[in-house]
Amino acid sequence: MTESEKPSVLIIGGLGYLGRWLAYYIYTNKLASDILIVDKLLPQLASLAPEFDEVCQNVQFQQADMSREHSVRKVFEREGGSTFDFVFNCAGETKYGQTDGTYQEKNVDLPVACAKEAARRGVKLFVELSEGRVYGDGPDGKTETDELKPWLPLARFKLEAEKELQKIEGLNLVILRLANAYGPYSSKSISTAICHARVYQFLQESMNLLWTENLKVNTVHISDVNRAIWHVAQWYVAGKENWNEAWGTTPTFNIVDDGDTSQGSIAEIVEEVFDVKVQFVGKIISQYATRSNKAIEEAVNDANEEILGPWDDLLDQAGITRPGPITPFIELEQLKDSDLSLDGTRFKNVTGFKYDVPKMNTAMIEGMVESYKRMNWWP
Numbered sequence: 001m002t003e004s005e006k007p008s009v010l011i012i013g014g015l016g017y018l019g020r021w022l023a024y025y026i027y028t029n030k031l032a033s034d035i036l037i038v039d040k041l042l043p044q045l046a047s048l049a050p051e052f053d054e055v056c057q058n059v060q061f062q063q064a065d066m067s068r069e070h071s072v073r074k075v076f077e078r079e080g081g082s083t084f085d086f087v088f089n090c091a092g093e094t095k096y097g098q099t100d101g102t103y104q105e106k107n108v109d110l111p112v113a114c115a116k117e118a119a120r121r122g123v124k125l126f127v128e129l130s131e132g133r134v135y136g137d138g139p140d141g142k143t144e145t146d147e148l149k150p151w152l153p154l155a156r157f158k159l160e161a162e163k164e165l166q167k168i169e170g171l172n173l174v175i176l177r178l179a180n181a182y183g184p185y186s187s188k189s190i191s192t193a194i195c196h197a198r199v200y201q202f203l204q205e206s207m208n209l210l211w212t213e214n215l216k217v218n219t220v221h222i223s224d225v226n227r228a229i230w231h232v233a234q235w236y237v238a239g240k241e242n243w244n245e246a247w248g249t250t251p252t253f254n255i256v257d258d259g260d261t262s263q264g265s266i267a268e269i270v271e272e273v274f275d276v277k278v279q280f281v282g283k284i285i286s287q288y289a290t291r292s293n294k295a296i297e298e299a300v301n302d303a304n305e306e307i308l309g310p311w312d313d314l315l316d317q318a319g320i321t322r323p324g325p326i327t328p329f330i331e332l333e334q335l336k337d338s339d340l341s342l343d344g345t346r347f348k349n350v351t352g353f354k355y356d357v358p359k360m361n362t363a364m365i366e367g368m369v370e371s372y373k374r375m376n377w378w379p
Contacts, residue, residue: 025226037152096331183222197329208283213264216341259359314379324377
């Protein structure tokens with residue numbers, strides 16, 4: 001494929017965890033004729049790792065608040081009136097405990113404003129990165145046709161965005177519902193567990209977790225997220241082979257590895273990497289500890305009080321004054337006993353995608369720790 005035949009790409013939220021790695025993947029593999037990264041932050045303030053220096057120096061960057069329509073129009077304007085081929089929305093609020101207003105603005109208003117402009121300009125494909133937590137409780141292995149009943153506020157607004165995007169006339173849309181994305185420099189979910197393990201390694205104590213080893217926390221490595229996003233774009237513009245219109249007009253896929261990650265499988269890796277014993281207090285005790293909102297808050301406060309002091313001691317001993325985004329701090333919503341259990345069969349069968357990291361393993365976790373050390377985040 002010649003340079004002129006390669007697609008032009010816009011990455012919204014391109015300095016967030018998903019966006020920066022997607023930009024890195026597209027740039028290093030020379031997949032696009034040009035890339036525009038848009039983010040509300042400046043690169044200098046985004047705690048970027050050294051790998052991203054070359055990307056930031058060689059692709060276009062534009063600072064903009066993409067929840068504002070005038071900013072969206074300005075970003076989409078290109079020389080000669082041309083349009084982007086692919087628009088990937090990697091933006092959105094993924095922090096726990098934010099207000100409904102924040103989630104509405106960043107998880108609904110932003111993608112809708114961008115998608116409307118994409119439709120108006122005839123963009124070949126708009127990819128929305130959504131949440132695996134949009135499904136309700138019930139049997140393991142949620143498929144794309146299962147009941148949609150989000151159990152976290154951030155997922156509730158992500159689902160609302162999905163619905164609004166599908167109403168936009170003329171929008172070429174794919175929705176990807178992600179499991180817990182993890183990998184180098186990540187600071188969510190799996191990272192919290194790793195930081196906890198480091199503290200209990202330091203304390204030389206057993207690490208106690210609520211609920212049971214069977215609680216599902218399905219995962220997907222960031223390298224496979226990048227590949228899946230690009231793969232689905234190629235599949236879509238090639239004609240959406242194997243897509244059954246009975247499933248809906250918008251292709252929607254779960255993006256999850258084959259490992260069916262649970263608290264138990266993470267515990268096995270943590271025990272091996274950090275040489276700590278992990279114990280589960282069980283469902284009955286956990287239900288008692290979290291029997292009311294007040295009880296949950298007390299449980300979270302007690303856990304954080306127990307863990308944050310030793311974490312600060314570790315940082316002090318290591319001389320780390322700017323520890324970065326990783327922390328063992330537990331948010332209230334992380335104590336939910338709802339499974340994140342997804343079935344990724346549709347994506348593999350329909351598009352032919354294969355995961356390079358089919359299961360979380362020791363090497364992946366050790367790689368995360370090494371990445372933290374490179375940034376001087378790890379005590």
